[in-house]
Amino acid sequence: MSPPGAPSPHLPEPRPGAPDPPPDPAVRGRAAGAGPREAASWSARRTLATNLRGIVGRAYPRVRGSLREKSWVFFEIALPFLSTCAFVLVYRALEAPEAYVGFAVLGGAMTAFWLNVLWAMGAQLYWDRGEGNLEIYFTAPISLMSILVGMAVGGLYLSGTRALVIVAVGSILFGVQYAIDQWLLLGAVFLLTLVALYGLGMLMASLFLFWGREAWHLANLFQEPVYFLGGLYAPVKVLGPLAGLAIGLLPLAVGLDAIRQLTFSQVTGIGVLPPAAEAAILVAMCAVFLVLARFALAYFERKARAEGRLMARWQ
Amino acid sequence: MPSAPSGPAIEARALRRVYKAKPSPVVALDGVDLEVPAGELFGLLGPNGAGKTTLIKILTTLLLPTAGTARVAGFDVVTETVRIRRIMNMVAGGEQSGYGILTVREQLWMFSQFYGLGTREGWRRTDELLDLVGLGEQRLQRVSSLSTGQRQKLNVARSLVNDPWILFLDEPTLGLDVGAARDIRGHFRSWREAVPGRTALLTTHYMAEADELCDRVAIVDRGRILALGTPSELKRRVQEESLFRIALDQLPGGPATLVGLPGVRSAALGAAGAGAAAPDGVTVSLVLADDGALAAVIAALTAAGARIRGLAKSEPTLEDVFVELVGRGLDEADEAPPPAEEG
Amino acid sequence: MTARVVDRHGHRPGMPGEHAPPAHRITASWRSLTTGARLGWAIESNWADPFLFAVYSVARPVGAALILVAIVWIVSGGARPDYLAFLVVGSACWTFVGGGMSGFVWAVLDDRERYRMLKYIVVSAARFLPFLLGRASAQLLAAAAGFLVTLLVGVVFLGVRIDVGRVDWPLFGASMALGLGAVVALGLAVAGLCLTIRREAWNYPEAIAGGLYLLSGTIFPLDVLPAAIRPLALVLPTTWWLEGVRRALLGVPTPGVLGSIPDAGVLLALCATTAVLTLGSWAVFRVFERIARERGLIDQTTGS
Ligand SMILES: Nc1ncnc2c1ncn2[C@@H]1O[C@H](COP(=O)(O)OP(=O)(O)OP(=O)(O)O)[C@@H](O)[C@H]1O
Numbered sequence: 001m002s003p004p005g006a007p008s009p010h011l012p013e014p015r016p017g018a019p020d021p022p023p024d025p026a027v028r029g030r031a032a033g034a035g036p037r038e039a040a041s042w043s044a045r046r047t048l049a050t051n052l053r054g055i056v057g058r059a060y061p062r063v064r065g066s067l068r069e070k071s072w073v074f075f076e077i078a079l080p081f082l083s084t085c086a087f088v089l090v091y092r093a094l095e096a097p098e099a100y101v102g103f104a105v106l107g108g109a110m111t112a113f114w115l116n117v118l119w120a121m122g123a124q125l126y127w128d129r130g131e132g133n134l135e136i137y138f139t140a141p142i143s144l145m146s147i148l149v150g151m152a153v154g155g156l157y158l159s160g161t162r163a164l165v166i167v168a169v170g171s172i173l174f175g176v177q178y179a180i181d182q183w184l185l186l187g188a189v190f191l192l193t194l195v196a197l198y199g200l201g202m203l204m205a206s207l208f209l210f211w212g213r214e215a216w217h218l219a220n221l222f223q224e225p226v227y228f229l230g231g232l233y234a235p236v237k238v239l240g241p242l243a244g245l246a247i248g249l250l251p252l253a254v255g256l257d258a259i260r261q262l263t264f265s266q267v268t269g270i271g272v273l274p275p276a277a278e279a280a281i282l283v284a285m286c287a288v289f290l291v292l293a294r295f296a297l298a299y300f301e302r303k304a305r306a307e308g309r310l311m312a313r314w315q
Numbered sequence: 316m317p318s319a320p321s322g323p324a325i326e327a328r329a330l331r332r333v334y335k336a337k338p339s340p341v342v343a344l345d346g347v348d349l350e351v352p353a354g355e356l357f358g359l360l361g362p363n364g365a366g367k368t369t370l371i372k373i374l375t376t377l378l379l380p381t382a383g384t385a386r387v388a389g390f391d392v393v394t395e396t397v398r399i400r401r402i403m404n405m406v407a408g409g410e411q412s413g414y415g416i417l418t419v420r421e422q423l424w425m426f427s428q429f430y431g432l433g434t435r436e437g438w439r440r441t442d443e444l445l446d447l448v449g450l451g452e453q454r455l456q457r458v459s460s461l462s463t464g465q466r467q468k469l470n471v472a473r474s475l476v477n478d479p480w481i482l483f484l485d486e487p488t489l490g491l492d493v494g495a496a497r498d499i500r501g502h503f504r505s506w507r508e509a510v511p512g513r514t515a516l517l518t519t520h521y522m523a524e525a526d527e528l529c530d531r532v533a534i535v536d537r538g539r540i541l542a543l544g545t546p547s548e549l550k551r552r553v554q555e556e557s558l559f560r561i562a563l564d565q566l567p568g569g570p571a572t573l574v575g576l577p578g579v580r581s582a583a584l585g586a587a588g589a590g591a592a593a594p595d596g597v598t599v600s601l602v603l604a605d606d607g608a609l610a611a612v613i614a615a616l617t618a619a620g621a622r623i624r625g626l627a628k629s630e631p632t633l634e635d636v637f638v639e640l641v642g643r644g645l646d647e648a649d650e651a652p653p654p655a656e657e658g
Numbered sequence: 659m660t661a662r663v664v665d666r667h668g669h670r671p672g673m674p675g676e677h678a679p680p681a682h683r684i685t686a687s688w689r690s691l692t693t694g695a696r697l698g699w700a701i702e703s704n705w706a707d708p709f710l711f712a713v714y715s716v717a718r719p720v721g722a723a724l725i726l727v728a729i730v731w732i733v734s735g736g737a738r739p740d741y742l743a744f745l746v747v748g749s750a751c752w753t754f755v756g757g758g759m760s761g762f763v764w765a766v767l768d769d770r771e772r773y774r775m776l777k778y779i780v781v782s783a784a785r786f787l788p789f790l791l792g793r794a795s796a797q798l799l800a801a802a803a804g805f806l807v808t809l810l811v812g813v814v815f816l817g818v819r820i821d822v823g824r825v826d827w828p829l830f831g832a833s834m835a836l837g838l839g840a841v842v843a844l845g846l847a848v849a850g851l852c853l854t855i856r857r858e859a860w861n862y863p864e865a866i867a868g869g870l871y872l873l874s875g876t877i878f879p880l881d882v883l884p885a886a887i888r889p890l891a892l893v894l895p896t897t898w899w900l901e902g903v904r905r906a907l908l909g910v911p912t913p914g915v916l917g918s919i920p921d922a923g924v925l926l927a928l929c930a931t932t933a934v935l936t937l938g939s940w941a942v943f944r945v946f947e948r949i950a951r952e953r954g955l956i957d958q959t960t961g962s
């Protein structure tokens with residue numbers, strides 16, 4: 001093919017004469033100094049800082065992404081608001097006491113967080129694996145939990161807006177009357193509910209990875225049935241003996257029950273337990289879910305590395 | 316200047332990896348011993364399914380070995396994962412990963428955060444790296460709109476974001492055009508040369524790439540290392556004689572004229588391709604005991620009245636080594652019987 | 659594969675934009691539909707055994723019905739059996755809306771982002787629309803299971819009275835057929851929309867179903883809706899579909915606005931609104947498909 005003496009066609013370029021690309025700017029400063037072994041030993045502070053940055057880094061694309069495609073305002077806020085209204089109208093059709101309308105509005109707002117936990121955390125790692133991002137997460141020097149928290153924080157922006165809009169617009173539209181005596185406890189309960197919810201989300205994230213495609217169906221399964229058991233639209237007390245179970249297992253059920261009691265203190269006899277007791281349950285849930293999530297993720301990582309299969313993209 | 320680490324940058328001892336698979340387990344690595352000193356750019360060549368990616372996955376802490384040990388910068392890949400992750404990074408070719416909705420700049424910045432760079436430092440480094448890999452103009456474009464080559468450049472930029480000491484490159488130029496592949500090789504070369512002690516492990520199916528970039532090369536097949544050495548050592552191994560190709564306007568008396576000369580092992584009319592430059596002439600392929608025998612050949616040709624139009628020494632290529640060791644060319648390797656699926 | 663599709667005259671009947679004789683287009687469409695259906699079933703049934711599949715298919719609709727039952731209970735203590743029946747039929751039917759639309763959306767999103775096959779399907783000889791319809795059929799069938807089980811739960815556990823002998827079957831059949839047509843049309847429109855937006859669109863069908871849930875009077879009589887948006891309810895085929903099915907199964911019209919309209923009127927309204935919706939959805943799908951091709955989004959992968 002080539003004339004004698006010509007460079008072999010396999011060699012795409014002349015070797016010595018090629019102009020070198022500009023030197024790597026990274027050389028400045030950071031790399032110089034110690035060798036790789038020193039570079040690999042980080043202080044606890046640096047490790048922590050890196051994990052915090054990882055959270056921000058992971059949250060950022062979520063927020064940017066949703067700002068970029070405006071259709072979510074319609075699909076994630078306006079339409080879900082309408083389905084909350086549907087439940088309010090059922091109460092109206094039944095000529096229920098006005099406080100019940102407020103119950104439905106609060107429940108509708110809380111669905112935003114639950115959906116976020118299910119889909120944006122639970123199912124997210126599974127998605128990420130499909131897209132080849134999971135491997136890259138694994139090779140980064142931060143905990144998978146930081147990545148998950150980042151997802152949660154990024155998602156909170158969306159679901160928080162949604163919840164806020166539902167509560168604000170719903171309350172004005174339907175004239176909901178709140179009576180709040182214990183602001184501090186209310187705030188604490190709300191925060192605890194979120195932490196417990198997202199702890200559960202982390203746990204689910206690792207479980208969903210194992211279940212693969214089934215995870216999608218599981219997440220689906222955890223919608224209406226959980227709304228029912230969590231007492232999102234009708235206070236959980238109506239479930240009778242089931243209520244105890246719901247309160248013991250679902251952060252959504254405990255949290256919402258306490259929040260309802262604290263925001264409608266004029267209505268009595270709606271709660272399963274007094275709010276303070278429910279707050280204590282939430283504290284326990286936070287601890288249990290976070291610890292379990294930590295173990296589950298560590299177990300998943302070990303298992304994934306051992307089998308080489310869990311990281312595979314299609315399954 | 317940084318002190319080069321004392322031990323090898325990458326070290327594998329009797330490394331073995333068996334995948335559970337149906338119908339029978341696959342032995343992807345079958346006792347690999349490897350030592351890559353700090354500062355070296357080391358190449359892994361081997362047919363599809365040889366176990367290259369498996370080795371890289373083990374070294375990048377993504378996969379556990381079934382038996383044996385491996386260390387990166389002296390850290391054990393099984394137990395000291397976090398330390399390894401802080402100082403290494405990897406690039407895999409043919410990947411389409413990325414968050415399509417983000418801009419190039421945002422995606423890279425996100426990764427800078429995973430490695431703990433400060434917010435501003437992250438942006439600064441992001442821009443630097445994008446300029447470095449030549450994506451400066453695309454920085455505000457969405458990742459989903461990048462071409463394959465641009466995506467791979469972004470991938471390269473990502474791999475440099477933590478200023479790694481050790482890079483693992485699994486077919487980093489897969490599917491790229493000549494120019495883009497050359498750019499990417501250039502980045503890795505200058506990255507390594509900028510700081511002594513930076514180390515890279517590369518797998519590739521492009522022999523010329525390995526020849527050009529790598530200080531040493533190992534040829535693997537079926538999970539074993541078949542040969543290991545510098546490219547020229549390996550080449551010498553397959554061929555100790557000198558090979559020349561001479562283009563002539565004519566050769567009165569045929570190649571037999573040359574065979575009797577001292578130091579000439581064989582002479583033959585060249586392959587069709589070799590004659591392409593001289594459609595009306597002839598090409599002779601010569602195998603000489605050593606280069607010194609050439610003088611006598613030229614004298615004999617001139618005496619016979621042949622005019623020399625061209626003369627080239629043909630070097631054996633890594634591909635020759637590969638074919639000799641693996642027993643089949645790279646193209647044939649593609650059609651090799653299973654197990655050869657991409658993992 | 660390709661060889662089979664090329665006919666005697668060397669035409670590839672399914673090629674987009676090609677003017678093939680109608681008979682060929684029908685066979686090509688049919689083949690695309692069945693191929694899509696087979697693929698849809700293979701994917702849907704691949705992940706779990708049939709028992710689990712059944713559990714998943716019915717848990718949601720039954721859960722949704724139970725929420726409403728809980729509401730009725732907490733307010734009236736079980737004193738409104740008529741309303742309970744109204745709710746059960748409404749939420750049973752609603753299974754089709756969410757499931758049907760999700761089927762379409764997942765056909766687009768899964769094939770595009772997960773399997774990355776959408777582009778190959780679009781460029782293949784398959785006809786895209788029938789393929790999507792086939793691909794979504796698995797979910798529609800799962801929805802049918804949810805529909806039946808929800809009704810069953812209503813009859814067995816909640817005391818809803820559906821007398822099989824007195825059901826108006828012609829009315830039921832006609833309402834169901836037209837109503838499902840409307841659901842499929844909606845699915846197509848949403849699938850078209852999904853061609854142009856990012857992966858997070860997976861939950862759009864739910865959101866849209868949620869909005870329609872309110873507007874179609876699925877769980878309350880239309881009179882409860884503010885008067886200003888009531889006309890909106892009357893142009894939705896879903897409103898008429900639900901009314902038709904309710905009348906057929908329960909034997910009584912919903913009291914209020916719809917109550918005075920004869921059965922024939924309900925069917926006529928359902929027919930007309932479904933026809934308009936189908937035409938509109940088809941146009942929407944085409945428009946978005948065009949946009950997707952114009953912007954090169956057919957093979958995009960997104961995520962955040
Ligand atoms: N997750 C897995 N499960 C089962 N077998 C696997 C898995 N991953 C890889 N293998 C098998 O292990 C062997 C080595 O695969 P590997 O990916 O390491 O090869 P490779 O050298 O990178 O090949 P290529 O050049 O094609 O990239 C192959 O036979 C492959 O089929």
Ligand SMILES: [Mg+2]
Nearest residue numbers: 367368369485
């Ligand atoms: Mg490989």
